[in-house]
Amino acid sequence: MESQTPQATPKKFIVPIGPQHxxxxxxxxxxxxxxGEIVTSATARLGYVHRGIEKGVExxxxxxxxxxxxxxxxxxxxxxxxxxxxxxxxxxxxxxPPRAQAIRxxxxxxxxxxxxxxxxxVAAHEGGFDTLFMYSWRDRETVMDIxxxxxxxxxxxxxxxxxxxxxxxxxxxxDQIRRGIDFLEERTKHYLEVVTTDETFLRRTRxxxxxxxxxxxxLGAVGPVARASGVPRDVRVDAPYAAYEQFPVKxxxxxxxxxxxxxxxxxxxxxxxxxxxxxxxxxxxxxxxxVKVKPRLPAGEAISRVEAPRGELFYFLKSAGGTNPDRxxxxxxxxxxxxxxxxxxxxxxxxxxxxMLAGIDPCFSCNDRLVTIAxxxxxxxxxxxxxxxxxxxxxx
Amino acid sequence: MDTQQTLERAETILQAIASQFTRPAPERLDAAVAAxxxxxxxxxxxxxxxxxxxAITGLDHPPAAPKAGEAAGPGRVEALYxxxxxxxxxxxxxxxxxxxARIPSIYHLIPSATLFERELGEMLGITVExxxxxxxxxxPENWPEGVYPLRKSFTGKIEAPPAS
Numbered sequence: 001m002e003s004q005t006p007q008a009t010p011k012k013f014i015v016p017i018g019p020q021h022x023x024x025x026x027x028x029x030x031x032x033x034x035x036g037e038i039v040t041s042a043t044a045r046l047g048y049v050h051r052g053i054e055k056g057v058e059x060x061x062x063x064x065x066x067x068x069x070x071x072x073x074x075x076x077x078x079x080x081x082x083x084x085x086x087x088x089x090x091x092x093x094x095x096x097p098p099r100a101q102a103i104r105x106x107x108x109x110x111x112x113x114x115x116x117x118x119x120x121x122v123a124a125h126e127g128g129f130d131t132l133f134m135y136s137w138r139d140r141e142t143v144m145d146i147x148x149x150x151x152x153x154x155x156x157x158x159x160x161x162x163x164x165x166x167x168x169x170x171x172x173x174x175d176q177i178r179r180g181i182d183f184l185e186e187r188t189k190h191y192l193e194v195v196t197t198d199e200t201f202l203r204r205t206r207x208x209x210x211x212x213x214x215x216x217x218x219l220g221a222v223g224p225v226a227r228a229s230g231v232p233r234d235v236r237v238d239a240p241y242a243a244y245e246q247f248p249v250k251x252x253x254x255x256x257x258x259x260x261x262x263x264x265x266x267x268x269x270x271x272x273x274x275x276x277x278x279x280x281x282x283x284x285x286x287x288x289x290x291v292k293v294k295p296r297l298p299a300g301e302a303i304s305r306v307e308a309p310r311g312e313l314f315y316f317l318k319s320a321g322g323t324n325p326d327r328x329x330x331x332x333x334x335x336x337x338x339x340x341x342x343x344x345x346x347x348x349x350x351x352x353x354x355x356m357l358a359g360i361d362p363c364f365s366c367n368d369r370l371v372t373i374a375x376x377x378x379x380x381x382x383x384x385x386x387x388x389x390x391x392x393x394x395x396x
Numbered sequence: 397m398d399t400q401q402t403l404e405r406a407e408t409i410l411q412a413i414a415s416q417f418t419r420p421a422p423e424r425l426d427a428a429v430a431a432x433x434x435x436x437x438x439x440x441x442x443x444x445x446x447x448x449x450x451a452i453t454g455l456d457h458p459p460a461a462p463k464a465g466e467a468a469g470p471g472r473v474e475a476l477y478x479x480x481x482x483x484x485x486x487x488x489x490x491x492x493x494x495x496x497a498r499i500p501s502i503y504h505l506i507p508s509a510t511l512f513e514r515e516l517g518e519m520l521g522i523t524v525e526x527x528x529x530x531x532x533x534x535x536p537e538n539w540p541e542g543v544y545p546l547r548k549s550f551t552g553k554i555e556a557p558p559a560s
Binding site: 327 | 420454
């Protein structure tokens with residue numbers, strides 16, 4: 001099954017460009033072995049943006065740690081802060097007031113909207129469908145404007161405190177949100193139609209990167225990737241947190257298991273986001289925004305699980321009774337989904353790899369990644385741009 | 397099946413393998429498992445189709461400060477294997493001493509575990525025996541051997557040379 005190793009073939013020396021290159025936005029390194037056009041193995045090397053945050057929070061107090069943890073991810077910052085706040089509140093033995101919990105869910109669903117639209121554009125771009133990329137990112141500006149008006153920031157909303165949220169929603173903001181959601185809902189209907197009917201795009205997605213339900217379960221896939229393979233797994237439904245019991249979401253699954261199914265699941269999830277956002281605005285509970293929490297959290301361990309746009313986000317918190325966390329372990333959903341792609345890749349065409357990687361919505365997105373393509377005649381280092389272009393031309 | 401029933405089912409599955417059960421929270425069950433028994437415990441859960449492995453947490457338990465005149469006690473590292481089903485979280489807890497910090501891999505049962513196992517190895521110095529590619533996942537290639545960033549003893553600071 002392994003490609004033959006070259007004997008006395010002269011090696012080509014290609015000076016590697018990265019992974020730490022000034023032009024790269026978020027680096028990662030993939031090593032893909034190919035035999036002709038077919039991938040025979042794939043591994044990854046991560047850690048290029050490893051910032052030591054888990055260690056960092058041990059040296060910060062519980063309040064300051066929030067600021068570090070919400071910067072683990074730019075796209076899903078709020079859901080990190082929510083997982084942390086809920087975990088810290090468990091240790092403290094308090095519950096944030098109902099209005100704060102509802103606002104947490106409101107911001108989380110707005111975040112999911114921005115994230116899924118971002119992904120739609122990125123995945124379209126990886127497949128050479130730049131018109132879809134441009135339109136979806138133009139439309140995404142609507143939710144970015146909403147988030148900025150509501151929280152003061154387009155990215156890193158910093159909505160959470162331990163014990164509640166920092167800001168309220170007034171009627172004017174609620175109206176802006178409703179109008180924006182109405183617009184986005186119409187646009188999402190259009191996008192769902194495009195991804196399921198555009199023939200050129202379907203050649204890159206239908207029947208590509210298929211993962212059966214059994215494989216998804218065995219490989220530990222989470223989030224929309226798992227749900228697109230029919231796995232009924234969503235933390236908002238399985239273990240409702242914050243205000244998800246008062247404002248439940250419906251589980252969205254598909255049986256296709258291929259890239260097309262991953263598009264369909266995320267588009268359908270957007271409709272659920274819009275519905276829940278409207279419901280929260282209509283029924284926002286009255287009351288306080290915060291409950292008091294002491295600077296020292298009692299000793300103990302807490303586990304907090306939330307549904308990030310990419311899947312289950314898992315937090316383990318340990319307090320030794322002091323002002324600083326003793327240990328915070330963060331397991332992000334992308335780590336689970338990498339494994340699924342790397343195991344699935346062998347047997348697929350090299351030209352399908354960019355879309356398969358984009359299909360899991362990896363936490364670093366829309367950028368140059370370093371890819372080592374190992375062919376019989378020796379290894380070459382490609383930039384992501386070259387691999388993407390290869391895929392586009394293959395299917396032209 | 398509700399959460400309590402789920403936790404009870406897990407306890408039954410692990411009855412003969414875990415040495416101690418605790419319920420740290422309404423939705424959680426902790427089961428202490430000896431390192432050598434870890435593959436058996438994971439196999440029991442996977443054979444019974446109990447949940448999915450959500451994460452592996454590593455904890456450092458440095459030795460307590462010794463009393464005057466006494467030697468320091470042993471340090472331990474602990475690996476927590478979190479299995480989730482619905483709202484229930486069942487955690488297998490495996491503790492090993494610093495001087496014998498080895499745990500068998502569960503890759504043959506759960507292939508995606510290897511990424512979590514690599515992280516345990518490089519960050520806490522737990523050698524996960526049998527994980528297919530034990531290369532660093534996050535730390536750079538030139539990171540010094542035997543330096544484990546998530547151990548409490550690692551402060552990231554270098555000792556200043558003694559003043560001359």
